[in-house]
Amino acid sequence: MKTKLIILIVSIFHMTLAKAQETAMSGAEITSFKQTVISEAQKIKTLKTDFIQYKHLDFLSKEITSSGSMLLKNPDKLLWKYNTPIQYGILFKDNKVLVNDQGKKNKVDLGNNKKFEKINKMIIGSISGDLFAANDFTITFHKNRNQRIAKLSPKTKDLSAYIQTIILYFNDQQSTVSEVQLIEPSKDYTKIVFKNKQINQPISDASFSF
Amino acid sequence: MRHLVFSLLLLLLLAGCKVYYPNGKQHYSTIDTTVQNPYFSELNEERLYRATIHFYGKELTGMFVAKRISQDDHRIVLTSDLGNTLFDITISKDHHVVNYVMQDLNRKIILNTLIRDFKALTQPDYHIDHQNLTHREFLSIHADRRYFLTIDDQGILSSIEIASKYKTKFEIQFKTDSLGKLDRFQIKHHGIKLNMDFVNIPF
Numbered sequence: 566m567k568t569k570l571i572i573l574i575v576s577i578f579h580m581t582l583a584k585a586q587e588t589a590m591s592g593a594e595i596t597s598f599k600q601t602v603i604s605e606a607q608k609i610k611t612l613k614t615d616f617i618q619y620k621h622l623d624f625l626s627k628e629i630t631s632s633g634s635m636l637l638k639n640p641d642k643l644l645w646k647y648n649t650p651i652q653y654g655i656l657f658k659d660n661k662v663l664v665n666d667q668g669k670k671n672k673v674d675l676g677n678n679k680k681f682e683k684i685n686k687m688i689i690g691s692i693s694g695d696l697f698a699a700n701d702f703t704i705t706f707h708k709n710r711n712q713r714i715a716k717l718s719p720k721t722k723d724l725s726a727y728i729q730t731i732i733l734y735f736n737d738q739q740s741t742v743s744e745v746q747l748i749e750p751s752k753d754y755t756k757i758v759f760k761n762k763q764i765n766q767p768i769s770d771a772s773f774s775f
Numbered sequence: 776m777r778h779l780v781f782s783l784l785l786l787l788l789l790a791g792c793k794v795y796y797p798n799g800k801q802h803y804s805t806i807d808t809t810v811q812n813p814y815f816s817e818l819n820e821e822r823l824y825r826a827t828i829h830f831y832g833k834e835l836t837g838m839f840v841a842k843r844i845s846q847d848d849h850r851i852v853l854t855s856d857l858g859n860t861l862f863d864i865t866i867s868k869d870h871h872v873v874n875y876v877m878q879d880l881n882r883k884i885i886l887n888t889l890i891r892d893f894k895a896l897t898q899p900d901y902h903i904d905h906q907n908l909t910h911r912e913f914l915s916i917h918a919d920r921r922y923f924l925t926i927d928d929q930g931i932l933s934s935i936e937i938a939s940k941y942k943t944k945f946e947i948q949f950k951t952d953s954l955g956k957l958d959r960f961q962i963k964h965h966g967i968k969l970n971m972d973f974v975n976i977p978f
Contacts, residue, residue: 620858622840624850625821629838629978631856645857650976651825653836653856666827666836726878727859747858751875755858 587714590706598706598713599697605740606697612637612741614762618647621754628756635759642773658773665775696731712736712743726750792941796914797923802907803914809900810913810924812932814949814957815841815849816899822957823978826853829970837861839973841897849897850874862886866894888969892962895922895937896947931955942966 590598613636620629633647643657654665664671690696697704701724702717713735719725729750736743741762748754794800819842826839837855844850847867854860863874864886871890880886901922905914915922923936936946945964952958952975962971 618858620838620854622852622854622860622863624842624844625840626819627821627978629823629840629854631858647856650823650978655857664836671834749860749875751860751863753860753863753875757858 586709587707588709590708590713594708595706601740602735603697608765609637609741610639610765611768612762612764613766613768614759616760617758619756619758621756623753636768636772638768638770638773642770644773654775656773656775663775670775696733702731794940795921795938795942796907797936797943798907798910798912802909803905804907806903806906806913808903808906808913810903810915810926810932811900812898812924812935813955814932814960815843815897818843818846821978823976824959824973825976827972829968831968835861838976841893843897843899849893851893851897862889864890864893866890866897868894868898888964888967891937892945892947892971895935896960896962901935945969 613634615634616632618631618633620631622629630649631647632649633645635646636642636644641657641659645655647653652665652667656663656665696702696717697715701720703720704718705716707714707716715733715735717731717733719728727749728747729752730746730748732746732748733742734744734746735741741764743759743762745757746754747757796803821840821842824839826835826837828835828837835855837853839851839853841849841851844865849866850863851866852860852863860875860877862876862880864876865872865874871894873886876886901913901915901924902917903913903924904916906912907914911926911928913924913926915924919939921938921940923938924932925934925936927933931951932949934946934948937944943965945962945966948961948963949957950959957975959972959974961973962969964970
């Protein structure tokens with residue numbers, strides 16, 4: 566009983582501390598942060614990064630972890646490549662989506678799958694910071710000791726049926742996203758952490774194929 | 776008089792329908808026992824499966840988890856490869872709760888099919904009414920459904936076929952690894968073009 570009480574007190578203290586660390590940005594901070602992120606996003610011609618994806622389901626004792634790399638070449642080429650736990654790639658190119666599932670290739674016609682396109686545009690936008698320019702979200706801005714944080718809630722029911730909130734974390738003084746958290750209506754979430762980010766390094770068109 | 780003719784016709788029609796048995800009726804004898812379904816029966820065990828679902832020419836892939844969260848309940852979730860949850864259902868023998876379902880899958884017919892399939896998959900034990908020792912087959916009858924369970928020569932449950940009185944509906948085939956853990960399984964429908972393959976992946 567005593568132990569439980571101590572744990573409870575420690576967790577309440579911890580939660581209060583964590584909350585206290587995150588504060589809302591001032592109006593001036595928001596303006597300058599938005600300007601930097603949008604102007605830096607516009608300068609991105611290519612982006613190459615590794616990522617680890619954590620899928621959190623409340624009833625599981627651990628997260629489902631996948632990892633891989635992502636290549637982006639503006640304006641219209643994007644490749645997500647998962648290496649673990651399975652080899653799986655999804656390629657957006659010339660308004661088409663191609664999927665490579667462990668060597669099995671499928672063509673997906675975007676015309677038939679507008680919602681799929683929308684979700685993926687949202688993911689791309691959240692990496693490059695382009696989401697700030699979109700009018701589809703209500704955005705609040707926060708900061709803690711090491712990060713600037715943008716919380717986006719979809720304005721339309723169409724989107725909010727899939728995602729309740731997108732949280733973008735910008736580490737240190739970086740103006741591209743370091744971590745994305747996509748919170749679903751059920752409160753379960755997917756967290757994608759980017760590492761080894763390389764911006765505007767040459768990427769050949771041939772890289773965008775399976 | 777008209778009712779009598781109608782009743783007779785109905786009787787003739789019903790008599791014409793043969794009760795379904797995968798290997799013929801002749802080898803069955805009555806019995807009162809229970810067959811355990813060892814898969815997904817361990818409380819709180821977490822195993823991850825890669826799912827490939829074929830539905831009328833369309834293919835959907837993702838990650839599948841079925842966990843026994845209490846004596847009576849299993850939580851069943853499918854997410855896409857990109858992470859978003861497609862459906863999340865809590866199932867027990869006589870009821871279910873849909874915790875979340877993606878808009879596009881939120882159709883009564885789809886949900887009912889999934890619930891029926893996963894109920895059969897996760898039901899921990901089946902009360903057996905008839906057995907067919909020649910084919911190592913056991914028949915369980917519950918709520919107008921007939922479940923034919925097949926045990927292989929190692930004594931391991933290898934398939935469950937689900938039928939109405941007159942025809943087969945779908946079957947679940949299991950394959951275990953050397954430790955007896957469920958390595959892969961397949962749910963194959965007969966009336967509709969729906970096949971689901973699940974392969975165990977590291978978690």
